[in-house]
Amino acid sequence: MSTPNGFPQHSRLCLTRSMEGGAVQDLQAKKAGKAAKKEAGGDGAPLKIGTPISETLKLLPEELKANMKIKSITPRPPRKPRLERAASLDEKSWRKWRRFRTSQESLTDPNETSSSNGSLQEASPSPPTRGRASPCNPCCQQDSLHSSPDALEASPGGKSRGGASDLGKRASEISSAFGGLLRGKGFAGGKPRLSQIMPARPLPPMELNVASHSLRTANRIDSDCLDYRHYSQHKFGRVSSSLSDSRLQGNGTLYDNCSTDSMKSTFSVLTPIRAKDVRSRSYLEGSLLASGALMGAEELSRYFPNRNMGIFVATWNMQGQKELPVNLDDFLLPTDPDFAQDMYVIGVQEGCPDRREWEIRLQETLGPHYVLLHSAAHGVLYMSVFIRRDLIWFCSEVEYATVTTRIVSQIKTKGALGISFTFFGTSFLFITSHFTSGDSKVNERKLDYNKTIQALTLPKNVPDTNPYRSSSSDVTTRFDEVFWFGDFNFRLNKDRETVDSILNQNPDTDVSKLLVYDQLTSEMSRGSIFKGFQEAAIHFRPSYKFDIGKDSYDTTSKQRTPSYTDRVVFRSRYKDDIQAVKYSSCPVIKTSDHRPVFALFRVKVRPGRDNIPLAAGLFDRDLYLIGIRRRATRELLKRREQKDQRSSSICSIS
Numbered sequence: 001m002s003t004p005n006g007f008p009q010h011s012r013l014c015l016t017r018s019m020e021g022g023a024v025q026d027l028q029a030k031k032a033g034k035a036a037k038k039e040a041g042g043d044g045a046p047l048k049i050g051t052p053i054s055e056t057l058k059l060l061p062e063e064l065k066a067n068m069k070i071k072s073i074t075p076r077p078p079r080k081p082r083l084e085r086a087a088s089l090d091e092k093s094w095r096k097w098r099r100f101r102t103s104q105e106s107l108t109d110p111n112e113t114s115s116s117n118g119s120l121q122e123a124s125p126s127p128p129t130r131g132r133a134s135p136c137n138p139c140c141q142q143d144s145l146h147s148s149p150d151a152l153e154a155s156p157g158g159k160s161r162g163g164a165s166d167l168g169k170r171a172s173e174i175s176s177a178f179g180g181l182l183r184g185k186g187f188a189g190g191k192p193r194l195s196q197i198m199p200a201r202p203l204p205p206m207e208l209n210v211a212s213h214s215l216r217t218a219n220r221i222d223s224d225c226l227d228y229r230h231y232s233q234h235k236f237g238r239v240s241s242s243l244s245d246s247r248l249q250g251n252g253t254l255y256d257n258c259s260t261d262s263m264k265s266t267f268s269v270l271t272p273i274r275a276k277d278v279r280s281r282s283y284l285e286g287s288l289l290a291s292g293a294l295m296g297a298e299e300l301s302r303y304f305p306n307r308n309m310g311i312f313v314a315t316w317n318m319q320g321q322k323e324l325p326v327n328l329d330d331f332l333l334p335t336d337p338d339f340a341q342d343m344y345v346i347g348v349q350e351g352c353p354d355r356r357e358w359e360i361r362l363q364e365t366l367g368p369h370y371v372l373l374h375s376a377a378h379g380v381l382y383m384s385v386f387i388r389r390d391l392i393w394f395c396s397e398v399e400y401a402t403v404t405t406r407i408v409s410q411i412k413t414k415g416a417l418g419i420s421f422t423f424f425g426t427s428f429l430f431i432t433s434h435f436t437s438g439d440s441k442v443n444e445r446k447l448d449y450n451k452t453i454q455a456l457t458l459p460k461n462v463p464d465t466n467p468y469r470s471s472s473s474d475v476t477t478r479f480d481e482v483f484w485f486g487d488f489n490f491r492l493n494k495d496r497e498t499v500d501s502i503l504n505q506n507p508d509t510d511v512s513k514l515l516v517y518d519q520l521t522s523e524m525s526r527g528s529i530f531k532g533f534q535e536a537a538i539h540f541r542p543s544y545k546f547d548i549g550k551d552s553y554d555t556t557s558k559q560r561t562p563s564y565t566d567r568v569v570f571r572s573r574y575k576d577d578i579q580a581v582k583y584s585s586c587p588v589i590k591t592s593d594h595r596p597v598f599a600l601f602r603v604k605v606r607p608g609r610d611n612i613p614l615a616a617g618l619f620d621r622d623l624y625l626i627g628i629r630r631r632a633t634r635e636l637l638k639r640r641e642q643k644d645q646r647s648s649s650i651c652s653i654s
Contacts, residue, residue: 300425307606309423318348331589332366347432350487351380356623362384364634374421381402396462425607425609428483453476463612484570520564534571544565545560546590551587568599583597
């Protein structure tokens with residue numbers, strides 16, 4: 001028998017008793033059941049069709065009726081949240097079943113007396129479908145909180161009564177009627193307990209790779225180092241990996257193979273160290289064996305997977321000017337390469353009077369990722385070596401030496417300054433020179449070169465990496481990689497008018513006609529100077545001589561011929577160890593009559609042994625702090641100026 005709302009009589013009684021059992025949790029189960037039966041109709045008189053909900057609520061205990069306020073209900077289409085609350089428990093159970101296929105034991109709670117085991121055990125593996133009969137058993141579901149609205153919608157004969165809109169109206173009526181009941185005092189402190197949900201299948205095992213997104217660091221290994229991945233997986237049982245930028249692959253430049261792309265890495269894991277290695281290892285000299293050494297192959301492969309590093313070498317004749325450029329970004333950090341280099345070496349001739357200020361400006365421009373490994377001076381010749389701060393542990397002690405090429409040795413405007421050290425197993429020598437000036441003094445410049453290679457006493461304490469290929473009469477043969485840069489003062493053997501006409505015809509890149517008259521190119525081809533050295537192709541305009549602050553060449557009465565006086569050359573013990581990537585000048589710096597000239601190199605690095613005196617991570621800390629403080633202050637002032645410009649208005653009167 002059904003009510004006018006379309007619900008079977010016994011279904012309504014089941015729902016009423018279910019709400020009662022869920023509300024009164026502090027009563028014992030047997031007492032609550034007897035009270036419900038007694039109040040529901042102890043005389044056994046059946047309910048009549050058409051009995052309103054207010055008459056049905058009379059069957060509830062007096063304790064619950066005191067906490068209820070019955071209001072007149074007008075059926076109306078419910079909102080979706082109300083429909084979901086009316087059948088939230090059942091529908092949520094089906095939704096959870098779709099995500100986690102659970103067993104019958106996990107859905108039932110034997111310790112909870114108010115849960116219905118029968119309704120959960122009789123549930124089929126598919127969710128309830130509207131229009132399908134689902135018989136209601138009063139004995140099994142009298143205390144159930146999981147009665148489905150779809151089951152209430154079906155009739156005992158298996159025929160559906162009403163559509164989705166009728167179901168919504170009836171559910172809204174029931175939820176509104178029992179809203180006050182759910183907020184009554186009888187439910188204080190009571191919460192429906194849901195059964196524990198367990199996954200149907202076991203969880204996947206954890207990987208041995210402990211790399212995670214929470215351990216992200218920079219300047220580590222790239223994922224293209226397959227040999228290291230296999231080695232570490234075989235030896236340590238885990239893989240150290242990182243993600244590199246795909247844009248760097250296959251572009252044929254320095255930045256796809258050298259370690260600068262490791263600065264683009266996403267994360268990596270440090271190589272594990274065995275306890276016995278820590279016991280037997282001295283960190284002043286380290287292990288004498290190549291395996292496990294601080295300068296060995298394992299550390300080298302971790303920082304440079306393909307064993308190539310990027311080096312920036314620059315030279316600039318400052319003409320002794322006190323005024324420094326406002327910004328050095330275009331000089332040290334050109335926009336053409338996407339990434340910074342691993343090492344920066346800057347040589348200066350006729351440097352500014354305040355050498356410390358110049359070094360602070362360099363540190364300020366390079367930022368906190370770089371530290372000053374070493375700096376030296378010979379009169380007005382300056383050289384500064386900056387290196388990425390995570391690489392300072394792999395450098396030997398830094399040594400330097402000077403040579404004066406003038407007859408009067410006290411005048412130190414011309415000469416050479418050399419700095420040398422070993423990085424991993426590769427020895428480096430950097431020389432900056434200022435040779436004799438004058439258009440016709442080619443022989444004097446060659447004498448300056450010969451004196452430098454003979455008198456420069458390097459190395460001193462750091463051993464030669466390959467003494468069998470060294471010569472006592474030439475310092476450049478005692479190192480693996482040599483970079484020589486400076487104001488060599490070699491000129492163009494042509495008059496000013498001819499040079500100007502060539503520059504006007506090809507103002508940008510084609511300077512091949514000028515190089516035909518270049519003195520240094522001619523002397524190197526003959527082998528009379530810079531033996532064994534190479535120079536990258538020149539595609540920039542002559543770096544000398546400009547009017548200060550202008551882009552025009554010398555307009556004074558002397559009318560000096562524009563020339564390539566500032567150069568960078570290099571040599572290596574091993575073929576193809578050094579590859580020039582870029583060779584150019586910086587035309588935006590106009591505080592001197594010379595333009596700065598720089599070159600980018602990709603240099604192959606070999607593993608070494610720890611039987612050399614190490615630098616132990618030393619760098620100029622005071623300079624680092626001053627430079628970083630200035631950089632931060634400059635940034636704050638810049639932001640303040642931008643803020644003031646946005647907040648103020650400027651009026652001009654003409």
